[in-house]
Amino acid sequence: MALTAETRRRPARTHRLAKAGLIVALILGAVFAAGPVLWMLSSSFKSNTQIFELPPRLITDTFSFDAYVAIFTNPETMRFFLNSYVVAGSVTILTLLVAIQAAYAFSRFEFRGKRILNVVIVSVQAVPPITLLIPYFGLMVALGLYNSYAGLILTYMVFTLPYAIIMMTGYFNTLPKELDEAVRVDGAGSMTALWRILVPISVPGIVSVGIYTFMIAWNEYLFALTLTRSIDMRTVPIGIQLLMGQHSYDWNQIMAMSVLGSIPVLILFLFFQRYFISGLTAGSVKS
Numbered sequence: 161m162a163l164t165a166e167t168r169r170r171p172a173r174t175h176r177l178a179k180a181g182l183i184v185a186l187i188l189g190a191v192f193a194a195g196p197v198l199w200m201l202s203s204s205f206k207s208n209t210q211i212f213e214l215p216p217r218l219i220t221d222t223f224s225f226d227a228y229v230a231i232f233t234n235p236e237t238m239r240f241f242l243n244s245y246v247v248a249g250s251v252t253i254l255t256l257l258v259a260i261q262a263a264y265a266f267s268r269f270e271f272r273g274k275r276i277l278n279v280v281i282v283s284v285q286a287v288p289p290i291t292l293l294i295p296y297f298g299l300m301v302a303l304g305l306y307n308s309y310a311g312l313i314l315t316y317m318v319f320t321l322p323y324a325i326i327m328m329t330g331y332f333n334t335l336p337k338e339l340d341e342a343v344r345v346d347g348a349g350s351m352t353a354l355w356r357i358l359v360p361i362s363v364p365g366i367v368s369v370g371i372y373t374f375m376i377a378w379n380e381y382l383f384a385l386t387l388t389r390s391i392d393m394r395t396v397p398i399g400i401q402l403l404m405g406q407h408s409y410d411w412n413q414i415m416a417m418s419v420l421g422s423i424p425v426l427i428l429f430l431f432f433q434r435y436f437i438s439g440l441t442a443g444s445v446k447s
Contacts (some may be wrong), residue, residue, distance in 0.1 A: 187402045204228070204416035211411050227416035236391055237417065240399030244421075246309060247384075247395060248377035251316045255324050255373045256366060258317075263328030264354050268337065284322045292318075293386055300387055307389040315383050320373045327372075331365030332358065367432045374427050 198218060203211050205223040231237045266274065296315055297306075305311035339361075340353030349355075359366070381397040388394055394402070401423065404416045 200415045200418055202260045204412060204419050208409075208411055208413055221250070224412075227410075227412040230410075230413055230421075231417055231420065237399055239392060240394055240396050241420070243393060244395040246377055247312050247316070247330075248374050248424075250309070250313045251320060251377040252370050252374045254313065255317055255320045259321060259324035259328050259356070259369065260359065260362075262321075263332050264350075264358065266325070267332035268328045268340065268350070281322045281325055284318070285326075286345060289319060290382065293382060295399075296383065297386055306387060307393050309393075311387050312384060312393075312395075315387060316377045320376050324369045324373060327369050328362075328365060331362055335361065337365055371425075371428050371432060374428060378421075378425060 179290070202218050204227055205225065206220055207224055207226070210220055266278065300306045300311040300315070303311075304315070328380070335358060339357050340350070343353040343357055344350070379397060380395075381401075384395045384398050385401075388398070396417070398419050400414055403410050403417065
């Protein structure tokens with residue numbers, strides 16, 4: 161009987177140890193992920209000398225807002241944020257408009273070349289963006305779109321549209337076709353069924369795709385550096401890099417600008433977190 165009782169206790173002990181190990185692993189993972197963010201936030205309120213003091217301290221005795229004041233009072237850095245908002249916002253809106261209609265066609269209609277187009281869309285996702293850098297530079301120069309909003313927006317859409325179409329197609333596939341068929345029975349067209357019926361009930365999928373698209377356009381560095389020339393066209397990632405001088409770095413301003421650059425994406429995710437998670441889940445159920 162004693163052996164039997166010990167045998168019964170082993171699964172419970174193993175379960176408690178596994179649970180404790182999981183909690184410890186999650187705590188370590190959270191510290192590992194949050195540590196750099198907390199150090200970035202702390203450094204943005206320090207002077208350059210305080211950032212490099214030994215031993216390093218996460219919380220200092222005095223907080224300085226000089227880095228933020230320097231950023232907000234500098235017209236060039238404010239221009240970086242304006243450019244990022246214009247480009248990221250335009251890319252998000254245009255990508256959603258095109259992706260919604262393309263996904264509706266892929267989900268609801270059969271047409272010649274549909275399978276080939278699907279293969280092309282998926283294949284574009286597999287191409288490393290850096291391999292297209294030089295061709296796009298030559299193309300933008302030839303089209304007269306170099307150092308312009310239009311050049312950046314069109315380039316970014318090449319990388320955001322495939323994912324957006326794939327996700328929205330998967331989401332539309334989860335919606336019963338009887339919804340838009342009922343609208344057609346009443347005499348309305350396909351566009352009416354799309355915009356008045358499917359789009360309103362597809363908000364989670366649209367939000368998740370929109371947030372992803374905005375993040376890609378907001379954080380992109382390589383093409384923003386290559387396809388722009390003047391300070392007036394630089395975006396936030398390039399602006400952060402420009403704070404690194406030849407002989408000295410303004411680390412506190414770099415950290416402050418990094419914090420400010422993280423806020424838009426953070427706000428979007430916090431406000432639309434419920435839609436974002438449900439949209440990703442629904443889009444992966446059926447394709």
